Amino acid sequence: LDMMNCNALDIVYFLDKKMYDPKWVKALEVPDRVIFVTSADNPLANASISLEEMIRQPLILTEKDASYRLLLEQHLASLELDIHPFLEIGNTEFIVRLLRDNQGVSFLPEFTVRQDIENGRLVPVHVPGFTMRIWKQIVYHKDKWVSREMEAFLLLAAQSEPHG
Template identity: 50%
Template sequence: MEFREINTFLLIAQQQSFSKAAKALGYSQAAVTIQIKQLEKELGVTLFDRIGKKISLTEQGSIFYRHALEIMRSVDQAREALTEKDELSGQLCLGTIESICASIFPELLAEYHRLYPQVAISIVTESPEELLERMNENKIDLVYLLDRRIYDQRWHKILEIPERNIFVASSAHELARADRELDLDEVLDFPFLLTEKNASYRYILEQYLAATDRTICPFLEIGNTEFIIQMLLKNMGISFLPEFTIRKELENHTLTELKVKEFHMQTWRQIFYHRDKWVTRQMQAFFELAEEWK
């Protein structure tokens, strides 16, 4: 039994596909099939049920999966122990949403790079659903997102911070100059610039409005938070954004929060990794830094 065969088995089980695992490993599908057949021969069991195009673990496969994870964790721990005195290097793949990538990541990752210049970082920006799916497929090391509180037995959560989501406009906007709390309908009458519909805070806003028989029809939709901020600074409308994305503009009074009567909406910044994922030194260093910069 070889570590290569065990690693291939784990990836097939996680991807539920021989072809996807082969592509991820850079092998041919025939080579992957041969490795699994050899592993099954050595163990004397069938590890996968193959019904049509669907792949699933057999009962024996599920038992071996738990032990295989422990084997590979032990190997990784041994490798880490031998190299832990060396300068941190290797790779780190982060999944996040655009608003966090634009507002939090620049300073956070600049500091990470200063501390660990030999680590190569890659970033994937997608919807929370897509990011979590990629994490389940072991294509992303960890996910940093903004959403409702999410709980799932498959994932470990290492950070959870509440964030306000607010209506905001240029300080020159007529509503910003109104020295009072505003009615929601009064705000909705103005042109809106919004993030794309897969942004969690926009979805939550639309659900809230739908529950009160209201709708919002933006004149501009874009997945780039920085572009929305620049349009707001030009007094081109109103937006609905997480407060942390515009903290600098609020502090220097170029943008103003529009306070709406009896309206409070909160989401949470959260960091997840898969429970079956061995936490690398690169991941652990990111977790510690994210906690400091929360």
């Protein structure tokens, strides 16, 4: 975002809490749930489990600097809870492959596992009273000259996202 504000980048796409800056034009702002997910073969697949019990599971999480991981840790801290993942990996696709092989549970944006859920390979784990959203956002600086190519990209990005 700093690089965009300094005109070193044209457009920034990020997943985070809803953010606003008067220097930005928001070309996209779409919410998505972040969910606990596991293999359809995992005993937790059809269970309802408390948040306290969930964080004791063999969790495979993204690195600490991932925005949705940070949001989870902040929420847990507000409840005086702490998380100790079984494994931390920076590659979401690798985490999904481990989940497909029934290697644990993870906490991921729903869009990253939607196809696997639709295909029945992965299932969300129900945690009563717990929901978390993250926002997919595309922004550019309000003073940025928008080229035809940039305009086409922004239109394509907006059309490819399901809204609502």
